[in-house]
Amino acid sequence: MRGKPTVYDLQSAKGRRKWLQLHVDSGQEAAAAVEAGIVILSCEPDHSLEPIRAAAPTAFVSAGMPHGLVSSPQEAIREGFKILKRGADAVYCSHSPFFIEAMAREGIPVTGHVGLVPNWATWTNFRAVGRSADEALKVLRKAKDLENAGCACVEVEVVPVELADHITRNTHMITMGMGCGNACDTQYLFSCDVLGTNTGHYPRHAARYADFAALERELQAKRVEALKAFAADVASGSYPEPKHEVHMSAEALEGFLSKADRL
Known part of the structure; x- marks a missing residue:
């Protein structure tokens, strides 16, 4: 049809x-x-x-x-x-x-x-x-x-x-x-x-x-496992790494700080 x-x-x-x-x-x-x-x-x-x-x-x-x-x-x-x-x-x-x-x-x-x-x-x-x-x-x-x-x-x-x-x-x-x-x-x-x-x-x-219920239990266990690993990395200092960060140039930082003091 x-x-x-x-x-x-x-x-x-x-x-x-x-x-x-x-x-x-x-x-x-x-x-x-x-x-x-x-x-x-x-x-x-x-x-x-x-x-x-x-x-x-x-x-x-x-x-x-x-x-x-x-x-x-x-x-x-x-x-x-x-x-x-x-x-x-x-x-x-x-x-x-x-x-x-x-x-x-x-x-x-x-x-x-x-x-x-x-x-x-x-x-x-x-x-x-x-x-x-x-x-x-x-x-x-x-x-x-x-x-x-x-x-x-x-x-x-x-x-x-x-x-x-x-x-x-x-x-x-x-x-x-x-x-x-x-x-x-x-x-x-x-x-x-x-x-x-x-x-x-x-x-x-x-x-x-x-048996989606079993699959969901397995998926939930993997969620918990991943989040525990994230928490452990934060606690140990393994996260964030330099590749996860964004930095200002020295010139931009200097300009920002000079103007920030006026606020």
Whole structure:
């Protein structure tokens, strides 16, 4: 595909193409993702959004609206447009359909969320959601509510493959699957898990392909080693050497001192 995918492009390819998707934390990660063929990205709406947009101009970027940021539909619309103006192509929102519908009516592409939703986890705990028939129906109902509110995309996180498949086949929304097998329209992971920058818990669905945390520990040790060597050289008088210094000529120094005394 030439250029940046649009909502229309994604929805037109539904059922015919599986997309790779990655949550990234920096412009470097965004650039690497695009070079690797990953053109659907998500990120936080913090200081990293603009660098990510600049580094990945051909990617579809969904930036999150912090949960609890807005308390009225009008605020949701205002904040949604702010996120788009900063470079996002869609606004991730885990708020209720009440807020999502307001943004969607104004043409703001919104990404909703069903299944294991961290911001709503007090109601489910951090576990697979939808394994029983009744709970699966609740997840499906929430997906339908988001669809009716006008969501363009919906993140489907840690639900049974069968449920994710049913939702994907019965909605025009782009389903962004995390921990749902290969049932959704995108295969979605976080860069911190893929690259191994995560130093905490790795969820069951995560796949680690590098150990950047170990590399960072090694890099930090080298930083400390270099700075200790610098400090030791200063203490011993080995630094600075003459080659590190700049001196005035005798004539310039004499002229400076004669005038400095007058100040």
